[in-house]
Amino acid sequence: MSYPPSQREQIILDEVQKWGSVSIKNLADKLGVSAMTIHRDVNKLVEERAVVKSHGEVLPVKVKSDDEGCAMCRKPISDRTAYLLILANGEQKRTCCAHCGLMLQMQMDDVWQPMATDFLHGHIISASQAFFVLHSDLSICCVPSVLSFGSEAEAVKFTKGFGGTVTKMDQVIHHFQTMGTTHAWQKSG
Template sequence: MIRELRHQKIIEVVTQKQGITVQELTSLLKVSAMTIHRDLRLLEEKGILQRVRGGVVIGRPDETKEEICGYCGKALPARTRVMLFGGSGQAVPACCVHCGMGLLRHERELSAGLTVDFLYETVIDLERGYYLYEPQIKVCCVPSVLAFADRGDAERMQMGFGGKLLNYEELKNCFIGK
C-alpha cells in the first residue's frame, strides 16, 4: 500500500475509533509494526495524531501532551511538582508533595523521588527536603505541603504562613502511617 494511502486510512480509523493500537493497525493495513511506527511518527510530527504507549489517539501533540498527576489527574505546576521512581525505572509524576505521598502510600514499588523547592524552583531529593505541612497558603491539593531544600527557608515561611515544619520521615508518617 502506498504511504499516503496508509496515512489516510490511519487518520480515518483513528478518527472513527478515537484511538487504536499499533497491533490493530498492522493487522488492518497488513504491514510491519516498524512501518506503522514510522507512519505514526510522521503523522505526529504533522500535528494530526499523538502517539501513546502501544498506539495512537487523535489530536495535536501540543494540545494533548500536558503531563498530569498520577494521583489526582491535575496538571503539573512547576513550583510543586514531584517525580517518583520505582525499582524497575518507571517514573510517575505528581502535581504536589501531597499527591506524591499518596502515590507512595498506594504504589509500593515506588521508592525514590524528587520534588521542587517552593521558593527557588530547584530540584531536591524528597528525602533531603524540609516540608511545611498545612500552611495557610493553598497551592495545589489539600492538605497543602510546601517543599524546601533549606530548613531556614522553611522556618521563615512558617513564621509568615504557619503550618508544621517536618522532615521527610515525619511527613511520610503523616501520609503513610507510623
Template sequence: MPHTSLDREKKILEYLQEHGSASIQELVEVFGVSSMTIHRDLDKLAKVGQVQKKHGGATLAEKSNAKDDTCAMCGKPVSERTLFLLKLENGEEKRACCAHCGLMLQSRESSVWQSFTADYLRGHIVSAGQAVYVIGSDLNVCCVPSILSFGSQADAEKFQKGFGGTLATMEQAVHYLHGMMRTSGA
C-alpha cells in the same frame, strides 16, 4: 504514485501538520488511494495517538505529551513550582502536582527508585528524602491540606513564619497523610 502504507502514513501526518485537519475525501484525492485505505491509515495513526479521527476526516492529535503534565495521582496539571517526581525501578517516571499527591503516590508504588520534589521557594529539584516539608500552611497552592517542600530547614522555617503550618521530615509527612486517609475513611 506507489506508496507503501508506512510512507503514506508519514505523508498523511505531514499533510495534517501543514493543514491542521483534512477530510477523508481530501486525503483520497491527495494520495490517490481509496477511502478504505485512508480509513485504515487513519485508524493506525489514531491508535498510536498521532491523529484524532473526526466525522469524515481527521485532525492532528492534541500534544500527546499532555499526559506527562498531569498529576499521576489526581490528574491536575503539574506546576514546576510544586512538582513531585518519582523514578521507578523500571525506568518509568511519574509526576505529581505537589508533595501531597507525590507522597501518597510514593507510598502506593512498590518499586520507587528515587523521588524528587521541587523546592517551593527556589524552584529547583531536591531529593524528596532530604527535603523539609511544611504541612497545612495557609498557602493552599495545590492539594489540601497543603504540603510544600523545601531544600533546607532555614527556608522551610522562613516560609512557616509567613504562612504557618508544621515542619516535617518526609517520613513524618507520609505518616501524616496516612493518618489523614484513615480518619477520612478513604
C-alpha cells in the same frame, strides 16, 4: 458491517484524532466488534506508538508526558510544586505537588528515588532530604498543601509567615497513613 483489522486500526486512529480521546467501548460499538478485539487493535497501535491507552480511553500520542498532568489527580503540573517519582525501571511519574506525589509514593513499591521541587528556589531536591511544610495557610495546588523546601531554616521561616508544621518525608507519609483518606485529613486542617 465488519472491517478487516487494518481498516479498523485506521478508523481508530481517525476517531482518536477527531475527538482527542475515545473509549474502547465506543470504538467497539462503532466498529461492531467486541471490546476484546478493540483492545487487541489498540495494543498493536500502542506498540507502534501511534496512540496511548489509559483507563479504557484511547488517546493520541502527541500529548507529551509533561502535558499529561498529575499522575495522581490529572491537574496540570506547575514547575514550582512538581513532585517526581523515579521508578526502579527508569520510568518517571510526575505529580502536581508533594501532596499527590507522596500519596502516589505510598501506593507504589518500586520507587527508586522521589524528588521534590524547592518551593522557594524552584530547583529539584531529593525528597528524602527535603523539609515539608504541612497545613500552611498558603493553599497552592492540593488541599491541605504540602510544600517542599531544601533548607530547614527556610521552611521554618516560611511557617512564621504562613503557618503549618515543618516535617520530613517519612513523617508526612506516616501522617497520610494514620489519617487514612485525604478527606479526613482535610477536615483536621
